Amino acid sequence: MTNNSIEDMGRASESEKPNWRDYLGFSKDHKVIGVQYMVTTFIFFLFGGLLAMIIRGELVTPESNLVDRSLYNGLFTLHGTVMIFLWIIPFMAGLANYLVPLMIGARDMAFPLLNAIAFWIIPPAGILLLSSFLLPGGPAQAGWWSYPPISLQNLSDKLVNGQFIWILSVILLGISSILGGINFITTIVWMRAPGMTFFRMPIFVWTVLSAQMLQLFCLPSLTGALILLFFDLSFGTNFFKSSQNGDPIIYQHLFWFYSHPAVYVMALPAFGIFSEILPAFSRNPLFGYRSVAIASFGIAIVSTFVWVHHMFTSATPDWMRILFMASSMLVAIPTGVKVFAWTATVWNGRLHLLTPVLFALGGVVMFIFGGVTGVMLSSVPFDIHVNNTYFVVGHFHYVVHNTITMAIFAAIYFWFPKITGKMYAEGWGKVHFLLTFIGANLTFFPMHALGLQGMLRRVSSYDPRYQGWNVIVSVGAFLLGMATLPFIANMISSLLQGSKASDNPWHATGLEWKTSSPPPKENFEEIPVVNEPPYHYNDRSEPTPEAVIQE
Amino acid sequence: MENPIHLLEEILDESPIHFYKLRRYLPIWLHRFIPIGGGKPDDEHGKTLFGFTVFLLSESIVFLSFFFTYIALRLTTPNWLPPGVSGPELSGFTIFNTLVLLSSSIVIQLAENALKRRKIRRFRLLWLITSAMGTYFLIAQAIEWSQLNFRLTTGLVGGTFYVLTGFHGLHVLVGVLLQILMVIRSFIRGNYNKGHFGVSATTLFWHFVDGIWVILFSLLYIW
Ligand code: HEM
Ligand SMILES: [Cu+2]
Secondary structure (H helix, E strand, C coil): CCCCCHHHCCCCCCCCCCCHHHHHCCCCCHHHHHHHHHHHHHHHHHHHHHHHHHHHHHCCCCCCCCCCHHHHHHHHHHHHHHHHHHHHHHHHHHHHHHHHHHHCCCCCCCCHHHHHHHHHHHHHHHHHHHHHHHCCCCECCCCCCCCCCHHHCCCCCCCCCHHHHHHHHHHHHHHHHHHHHHHHHHHHHHCCCCCCCHHHCCHHHHHHHHHHHHHHHHHHHHHHHHHHHHHHHHHCCCCCCHHHCCCHHHHHHHHHHHHHHHHHHHHHHHHHHHHHHHHHHHCCCCCCHHHHHHHHHHHHHHHCCCHHHHCCCCCCCHHHHHHHHHHHHHCHHHHHHHHHHHHHHHHHCCCCCCHHHHHHHHHHHHHHHHHHHHHHHCCHHHHHHHCCEHHHHHHHHHHHHHHHHHHHHHHHHHHHHHHHCECCCHHHHHHHHHHHHHHHHHHHHHHHHHHHHCCECCCCCCCHHHHHHHHHHHHHHHHHHHHHHHHHHHHHHHHHHCCECCCCCCCCCCHHHHCCCCCCCCCCCCCCCCCCCCCCCCCCCCCCHHHHHHC | CCCHHHHHHHHHHHCCCCCCCHHHHHHHHHHHHCCCCCCCCCHHHHHHHHHHHHHHHHHHHHHHHHHHHHHHHHHHCCCCCCCCCCCCCCCHHHHHHHHHHHHHHHHHHHHHHHHHCCCHHHHHHHHHHHHHHHHHHHHHHHHHHHHCCCCCCCHHHHHHHHHHHHHHHHHHHHHHHHHHHHHHHHCCCCCHHHCCHHHHHHHHHHHHHHHHHHHHHHHHHHC
């Protein structure tokens, strides 16, 4: 580094592949950063899962006997926060980091240094958040929404309290996301390979672009809200204190103006993953490519004007309720387009049921269910009935866990050979899928019944008549927790001693499969020139994924 | 990257504050990150400026959320000014400060234009005038803060006023610091074909900060 001329400073020797030490250090290679993101966030996922296990342990019996109430509040608050801000959102950022430059034929992201900084904000912010368990008053207890006035009760009377730490970490994670968003949008707009027009981009890239635009335009609203909350909590201002003429409802507006679109920041890349995997394993071009691409944008746009459906019971005037009920139901149109396209793709093709596609299909099926309960919830009378009950918990877990987390697993299996150059163990993958699928439905389906019967969320004790379903839910949750064990074992052992994967084990289209596995430092020996649309799975003479696995 | 020391070196090599062999690396660093000069902006320039514009759009949403809060609170609060508080009143001093800030937007644009025509001396002069105007605004705001008869915790007027102007003032400060960095950079001979991203970005940022002030000024003082 010392004697290089200015031009050489950024470019290290090109043939060099990253070794394991690079993953522990400050690298500017988007592939290394992508893996760093994915591994780090998976560790946070395990933490979040552990918190969920304790929550479900508490709820096995109607009495509150495992943890006390304030610890219980801290548990579900950090569970939600970790899963959203430290698992799904940054995992998707990591996956996109790995894939987007490869998929559009670029050598790296637009701003590699910024990329590294965005990642390195996450571990300290996450550790900071989790460390609040050690504070005298414990972690934040106001739920992942942190609505005032609850979030303004300072439980320890100290300046540095759980809520303080919560706000700080979420703001930091937000800054990381904004830096990432700038990088993704610039990369996709400016760094596409020759011939890679917008309508030749893989759907995954479209979904990342839409999701990151949501990050950029909606996330600052949460940052603004949290800055004001911070001043209220720590410096005695009155923005959200109704006793002082402040207005807690304003916080809700600012919060949901981000946090509704945030569900699509998580869901859109999952849709992108489905759109990559289903064609590859059906040997069939993605049905209605253009409509699916445009639908991604449609979803992003519609999702920015539906946020009030989270506030139907927050003293919202009727005209506003009706308006937002209608706009919420509009989301069903572009998402319907997508579901239809996936179904048609699989329908017309010859499906090969390997682990990635099992997870993808499982995810799509459960998304249909989660989408339907979503549309039900956006109907005002129904929402008033089940608001704040386990029905809502069931709905969003069908989406965030059963759809998006399943999509993440699908993605990990699908791109594992590309990232590591090794093949995972197919049999264990199927075991993982089976346990996950059963566990997930056992956990989240009964929640709808509980909600309809009136069981409230965020409670550590409940009426004994709800116990039956709760036991089933807890059993499902422990099964789900165990399901990750074969996954972890599979990943580690395959990484160490898996058979060597070829450059394109699935015979998939897409530029990421046109380079070696794992790809060299600057991705491609030569920047590819693109002259056809993606998903051209028409050559029936090619070996199928199944044949490849059995080789 | 074998050991932690190497890692540290690598980070320091890339970091804006280059403690390590500062004198040797500062010029190199400035070359890489703040290319300056006239000539045709190339792709690198356009790409970076695009990224910066996207950042500003996102930044403006934070301000927008503050404006929304201010407007909503003000519309629903019967006694905006608590007894004994006269509020931020429109004085000649404030108007003068606003005029200084707004005209500095013109000066900075002239400076950037001068740089495009490769008139480095003129650029430096105008650029320094801009930073002087920005610094003046910051000092004036500090004086104004110290003379107001309400505090951060006074009703809603205090919180909204100090948080909004404070957040804006922070941006002015960053703008001035960026300007000073660019002037230093302009004393180092540069590769004039690489465009002048740093200068364009700072100019854009300054216009942004001024635009925000117009809205803040109307909301806080005129309304
Ligand atoms: C695409 C993925 C989706 C995700 C990740 C998702 C996630 C969530 C989450 C996390 C909540 C609970 C928020 C909380 O109160 O803590 C929620 C509630 C809600 N969702 Fe969804 N959702 C999705 C799709 C939909 C769709 C398609 C609709 C409607 C068309 C919808 C309508 C609703 C409504 C109305 C609520 C509020 C229920 C209440 O609090 O009473 N969601 N969703
Ligand atoms: Cu929503």
